[in-house]
Amino acid sequence: MHGEYKTPGGKLVVVDLEVYTGRLTRVQVSGDFFLEPEEALDWINAALEGLPATSDEAEIAQTVRQATAHAEMIGFSPEAIAVAVKRALSS
Template sequence: MHGEYKMPGGKLVVVDLEVRDGRLAGVQVSGDFFLEPDSALDAINRALEGQPQDADEAALAAAVQRGLGSDVMMYGLSAQAIAIAVRRAVDGDAA
């Protein structure tokens, strides 16, 4: 599954994932945004892995926030934007 979201005034967020047994699997977030440290992208993917397929945007954004350390800086990206891209992937609304 594939979903995209361009954050207003920000960058493109792309999410590719599968759903297995009602849970998000193989989550890969990418796009033209910047993260510091670089390891934050892995933390985002791990935070989304295993989330329920029917989780709403607020729950997904909260999972991303919980998965990130306080030292993470996001440029052109937000947890909410990631959540929107995930929902678009799951709902079949790529853009």
């Protein structure tokens, strides 16, 4: 499944994922945003793995926010990732 979201500032957030037994798997977040440190992208992907596919945007954003507590997200937000995840799930 594939979902995209262009933030109001113009940065693209892309999420590719699969669903297995009602949970997110093989989650890959990408885009033209900036993230420091770089390994924070791995933190986000790992945090989303196993999340129930029925999670709402607020739950997804909170999961990302917790995973990136020690990171700087430039040009995008946890909410942007949540929108992209929900779009992937509805595709």
